[in-house]
Amino acid sequence: MRCRQCGTEIADKAIVCFRCGTGTADPVRQPALVRPRRGRLLPFIALVLLVLLGLYLGEAGRVAQVPLSPAASLAAGISIAVAVVVLVIRIARRR
Numbered sequence: 001m002r003c004r005q006c007g008t009e010i011a012d013k014a015i016v017c018f019r020c021g022t023g024t025a026d027p028v029r030q031p032a033l034v035r036p037r038r039g040r041l042l043p044f045i046a047l048v049l050l051v052l053l054g055l056y057l058g059e060a061g062r063v064a065q066v067p068l069s070p071a072a073s074l075a076a077g078i079s080i081a082v083a084v085v086v087l088v089i090r091i092a093r094r095r
Contacts (some may be wrong), residue, residue, distance in 0.1 A: 043087060050083050 001012050005022035016023050057076050 043090060046083060046087060050080060053080065 001010060001014075001024070002008065003010055003017035003020060003022055003024070006017060006020040008017055008019045010017050010019075010024070014024055053076070
């Protein structure tokens with residue numbers, strides 16, 4: 001028989017080609033697909049934004065003579081909670 005990769009004449013019972021190393025039979029299992037790793041820049045930027053938002057809200061609450069409105073406090077709390085949940089889910093999916 002002939003090697004399907006390089007065309008070298010090989011024995012009929014050969015498992016691989018002695019010249020190029022190509023297998024003579026089709027593989028039983030297909031190799032697992034490897035997903036490309038995503039960059040770590042987006043989670044880092046999100047973490048920095050969360051820290052800055054927390055520092056801003058803490059400073060605004062301490063400096064302001066008038067307390068923040070309940071709607072602003074609720075919106076800030078919800079946005080921080082959503083961002084933390086998204087970060088936790090992304091970290092859990094990578095493992």
